[in-house]
Amino acid sequence: MGNLTKQQFEWYLLKSLRKYLGDRKVILKTIDKINVEQQNVILIKDDVKNIYGIFYMNQWYEKYQQGDCLEDIVARIIVQARKSCLNFSVNLLETQSFQKIRNRIFFRIVEYKRNEKALKNVAFERKNDLAMVYYLLLDMDFHDQMKISCVKQTMLKRWGISEESFQKVAMRNTIRLFPPKIREISKVFSVSLPGFYLATNVYRMHGAGVIFYPNLLKKFCEEKGVCGMFLLPSSIHEMVFVLDNRGVKITPQKLFYMVSKINKNRECTRKEDVLTTNVYYYNLKEDRLKALF
Numbered sequence: 001m002g003n004l005t006k007q008q009f010e011w012y013l014l015k016s017l018r019k020y021l022g023d024r025k026v027i028l029k030t031i032d033k034i035n036v037e038q039q040n041v042i043l044i045k046d047d048v049k050n051i052y053g054i055f056y057m058n059q060w061y062e063k064y065q066q067g068d069c070l071e072d073i074v075a076r077i078i079v080q081a082r083k084s085c086l087n088f089s090v091n092l093l094e095t096q097s098f099q100k101i102r103n104r105i106f107f108r109i110v111e112y113k114r115n116e117k118a119l120k121n122v123a124f125e126r127k128n129d130l131a132m133v134y135y136l137l138l139d140m141d142f143h144d145q146m147k148i149s150c151v152k153q154t155m156l157k158r159w160g161i162s163e164e165s166f167q168k169v170a171m172r173n174t175i176r177l178f179p180p181k182i183r184e185i186s187k188v189f190s191v192s193l194p195g196f197y198l199a200t201n202v203y204r205m206h207g208a209g210v211i212f213y214p215n216l217l218k219k220f221c222e223e224k225g226v227c228g229m230f231l232l233p234s235s236i237h238e239m240v241f242v243l244d245n246r247g248v249k250i251t252p253q254k255l256f257y258m259v260s261k262i263n264k265n266r267e268c269t270r271k272e273d274v275l276t277t278n279v280y281y282y283n284l285k286e287d288r289l290k291a292l293f
Helices: 006-020 057-065 070-087 092-096 098-104 153-159 163-177 208-212 216-224 252-264
Strands: 025-031 039-046 051-056 105-111 124-127 130-140 146-150 180-184 196-201 228-232 239-243 280-283 288-291
Touching: 006 025, 006 039, 006 057, 006 070, 039 057, 039 070, 051 057, 051 070, 057 070, 098 105, 098 130, 098 163, 105 163, 105 208, 130 163, 153 163, 196 208, 208 216, 208 239, 216 228, 228 252
Parallel strands: none
Antiparallel strands: 025 039, 039 051, 105 130, 124 130, 130 146, 180 196, 196 239, 228 239, 228 280, 280 288
């Protein structure tokens, strides 16, 4: 385990990176990251290509505490920073034009109240107690590793696009980039729970937002022949559908307790992966999704 405090570690990295990356701006700053507590990052910017790499200090300090030496950490950050500048498929100058990046806009969902401060200058739409947050896909490699950036309110003003048109573009792209996938829970986990389904996207990453795909909930209920269903947010990645079979007594309170228990169990859900402890109900007749708590 390293002997440096987190602050000492951060300043050592900053000084070393500035020494070896003299042609780039290296900045240490504190940011509000969505669904994560405020944290420090090092930004490495290439002014020529107008692109940058961002390195979260919590992640690298954890590696240091686990035994990685300082010199190796600095070297790895430098390699990743140079790769970022070589591999980005979007130059940040291109974000000045909406037409050049319109096919890269998509959304993810998070709890609104928990992220209210981080969402202050970000483009988002309220959905019950959730927030549909809009992102720009900067790059995706052959391992499906994504480099993304939140769409800022200032960017929307610069593009001069109406809120409605922007949201339609984002919805089309999200469905195309992250197609939905719904399976019986028994086929995903070794557990028998009739009427329970797991809804996510094909990547099973940030897939809880599929519940807002047009007509997805409606068609699913019609196919199953039910009047509605409960939705349990197991994480930001997945949503559990529980069919309302009327003959089976499932109370919203029991489901709320189930979600709360899962969210508090760090072996089941990491803190940054928690969506919300709320429970939702979709009414087929009204074609309406509402929060129950």
